[in-house]
Amino acid sequence: METLNNKVQAHNIDPQKQSRIKERVADAIIGPLLNPALSIDVKNVTVSFPTAKGVYTAVKDIDLQIRKGEIVALIGHSGCGKSTLMGMISGMVKPSNGEVIANGKKVSGPGPDRGIVFQNYSLLPWLTVFQNIYEAVDSAIKTGSSAQKKKIVEENLKMVNLWAHKDKLPGQLSGGMKQRVAIARAFAINPSILLLDEPFGALDALTKSSMHVELLKLWNLDNREKTIVLVTHDIEEAIFLADRVVVLNNGPAATIKEIVDVPLERPRNKKDIVHDPVYMDIHDKLMGLLIDKFSIEDINDMKKTA
Numbered sequence: 001m002e003t004l005n006n007k008v009q010a011h012n013i014d015p016q017k018q019s020r021i022k023e024r025v026a027d028a029i030i031g032p033l034l035n036p037a038l039s040i041d042v043k044n045v046t047v048s049f050p051t052a053k054g055v056y057t058a059v060k061d062i063d064l065q066i067r068k069g070e071i072v073a074l075i076g077h078s079g080c081g082k083s084t085l086m087g088m089i090s091g092m093v094k095p096s097n098g099e100v101i102a103n104g105k106k107v108s109g110p111g112p113d114r115g116i117v118f119q120n121y122s123l124l125p126w127l128t129v130f131q132n133i134y135e136a137v138d139s140a141i142k143t144g145s146s147a148q149k150k151k152i153v154e155e156n157l158k159m160v161n162l163w164a165h166k167d168k169l170p171g172q173l174s175g176g177m178k179q180r181v182a183i184a185r186a187f188a189i190n191p192s193i194l195l196l197d198e199p200f201g202a203l204d205a206l207t208k209s210s211m212h213v214e215l216l217k218l219w220n221l222d223n224r225e226k227t228i229v230l231v232t233h234d235i236e237e238a239i240f241l242a243d244r245v246v247v248l249n250n251g252p253a254a255t256i257k258e259i260v261d262v263p264l265e266r267p268r269n270k271k272d273i274v275h276d277p278v279y280m281d282i283h284d285k286l287m288g289l290l291i292d293k294f295s296i297e298d299i300n301d302m303k304k305t306a
């Protein structure tokens with residue numbers, strides 16, 4: 001490590017880049033499980049819900065380690081447990097077994113270190129764009145003056161190009177604009193972990209594409225230090241954004257079927273990567289993992305109804 005430190009300094013690399021290089025080397029030497037930069041550690045987690053028909057186990061024995069600054073996508077069929085897993089990381093769903101560690105602390109409820117963005121934006125309709133973000137900043141950041149908080153709101157609205165619309169109500173915005181407000185709000189409270197539960201699901205393809213680029217721009221501006229967990233049904237979205245794609249089996253008692261690495265260089269260009277053989281391989285693999293299960297179920301359903 002000493003030699004590496006000297007080399008990094010000798011090459012005059014900026015300190016943030018230096019620490020990222022050192023983290024990667026540490027990974028290679030001691031392995032990711034001992035990495036002090038582990039952001040989320042889902043440890044042998046099972047979630048069961050009481051229902052009228054008895055106990056329903058949604059996910060079972062899930063183990064997942066996510067490093068600081070990593071972007072991880074969760075995919076799987078509807079109802080397989082993606083939101084349940086997300087809910088556990090956010091602290092809104094309590095595991096029946098096992099535990100989740102976020103930033104070195106056991107998750108026992110929601111916290112300002114974990115920001116969440118949902119598909120339905122969850123903006124308060126009676127507040128303006130500015131007020132929606134200000135309220136969130138004010139409740140998450142206990143210290144600081146009102147002027148400082150207003151500055152944070154301004155910076156984040158400018159980042160998503162919505163400063164000119166700051167006085168509008170959510171009802172006066174398009175879907176893409178509302179989602180940009182929701183993302184600006186999540187970034188404004190500066191969580192180290194950003195949880196995105198199908199945030200772009202309701203958007204048209206063009207808006208969705210520009211939101212992907214917008215999200216990566218914000219992540220880059222933040223020196224790629226935020227950990228992002230994204231729930232999606234969209235394979236292309238998962239590959240474009242993520243470092244790893246976690247494929248869940250169908251429930252009940254869903255487990256992790258496979259974790260697929262996305263070793264595509266960043267920055268990624270949407271138009272170019274679709275022609276990259278690595279992209280195509282990953283796409284085929286994910287399609288196979290999802291469709292495989294689908295066809296088996298189709299056959300079972302057909303047998304049942306025959």
Ligand SMILES: Nc1ncnc2c1ncn2[C@@H]1O[C@H](COP(=O)(O)OP(=O)(O)OP(=O)(O)O)[C@@H](O)[C@H]1O
Nearest residue numbers: 049051056058077078079080081082083084085251
């Ligand atoms: N509070 C609850 N009580 C009972 N069952 C629940 C509860 N929350 C989720 N479930 C069940 O757990 C399973 C997983 O739900 P979850 O919402 O996590 O799936 P999902 O993969 O996010 O689905 P989708 O892609 O459709 O959003 C489903 O069968 C769902 O009905």
